[in-house]
Amino acid sequence: xxxxxxxxxxxxxxxxxxxxxxxxxxxxxxxxxxxxxxxxxxxxxxxxxxxxxxxxxxxxxxxxxxxxxxxxxxxxxxxxxxxxxxxxxxxxxxxxxxxxxxxxxxxxxxxxxxxxxxxxxxxxxxxxxxxxxxxxxxxxxxxxxxxxxxxxxxxxxxxxxxxxxxxxxxxxxxxxxxxxxxxxxxxxxxxxxxxxxxxxxxxxxxxxxxxxxxxxxxxxxxxxxxxxxxxxxxxxxxxxxxxxxxxxxxxxxxxxxxxxxxxxxxxxxxxxxxxxxxxxxxxx
Numbered sequence: 128x129x130x131x132x133x134x135x136x137x138x139x140x141x142x143x144x145x146x147x148x149x150x151x152x153x154x155x156x157x158x159x160x161x162x163x164x165x166x167x168x169x170x171x172x173x174x175x176x177x178x179x180x181x182x183x184x185x186x187x188x189x190x191x192x193x194x195x196x197x198x199x200x201x202x203x204x205x206x207x208x209x210x211x212x213x214x215x216x217x218x219x220x221x222x223x224x225x226x227x228x229x230x231x232x233x234x235x236x237x238x239x240x241x242x243x244x245x246x247x248x249x250x251x252x253x254x255x256x257x258x259x260x261x262x263x264x265x266x267x268x269x270x271x272x273x274x275x276x277x278x279x280x281x282x283x284x285x286x287x288x289x290x291x292x293x294x295x296x297x298x299x300x301x302x303x304x305x306x307x308x309x310x311x312x313x314x315x316x317x318x319x320x321x322x323x324x325x326x327x328x329x330x331x332x333x334x335x336x337x338x339x340x341x342x343x344x345x346x347x348x349x350x351x352x353x354x355x356x357x358x359x360x361x362x363x364x365x366x367x368x369x370x371x372x373x374x375x376x377x378x379x380x381x382x383x384x385x386x387x388x389x390x391x392x393x394x395x396x397x398x399x400x401x402x403x404x405x406x407x408x409x410x411x
Contacts, residue, residue, distance in 0.1 A: 238269030266303035348406030
């Protein structure tokens with residue numbers, strides 16, 4: 128019986144996949160992963176940028192339940208978010224130039240690459256973006272033996288089928304592996320400029336607009352939860368390295384470095400160093 132898109136749920140699959148892909152990371156806490164998942168699902172581009180900048184989340188971070196191997200990159204295709212996908216692609220190239228092709232073709236537990244997920248979940252825009260930047264393999268098969276074209280047929284995604292078919296003809300001499308489009312990757316590199324500044328350990332001089340922003344955060348903002356337990360109740364202090372909120376009782380002997388910036392021998396202080404890391408105008 129054919130599985131229709133509206134009834135399909137990747138978490139209901141019970142396939143046994145081969146060994147876990149090496150390029151899938153597990154660096155972040157569950158709280159940060161959940162925030163990234165929800166930001167992608169809602170198409171909240173500003174929230175995604177915030178998480179990328181403040182927590183250095185990798186697009187190939189496993190965001191799903193552990194073992195399912197669905198990364199932020201996969202979910203951007205699943206939820207049909209081409210703008211977020213494009214930012215992820217640039218970050219992948221910036222951080223993993225030598226492994227760009229590997230990351231672009233990471234398989235989930237079901238054996239699906241981001242391009243396959245674009246086909247399954249009816250996202251021709253994401254399929255076009257993946258193909259235009261290159262590094263994707265059109266011939267890869269999932270763990271049931273289906274390639275992109277067969278998945279398009281199974282899930283009745285005609286537009287994606289035509290996009291894949293054209294690409295296969297165009298890159299026939301490349302055996303289905305589309306070369307990296309270095310011109311496009313360099314041309315739009317400004318998409319991730321703001322994430323390359325890093326998380327400075329010292330506050331910078333404030334202009335008038337920033338001062339007003341911080342004032343509003345401190346007066347009207349919602350307190351952000353502890354970076355370890357993700358609870359905002361109780362007495363919260365802030366790390367002296369990068370100003371992250373943390374309960375004193377969550378700072379155990381096992382946590383010898385800041386979970387965010389990885390600074391060693393950090394201490395907690397009561398004053399707010401970075402208002403944007405302590406408060407949010409959106410309710411968490």
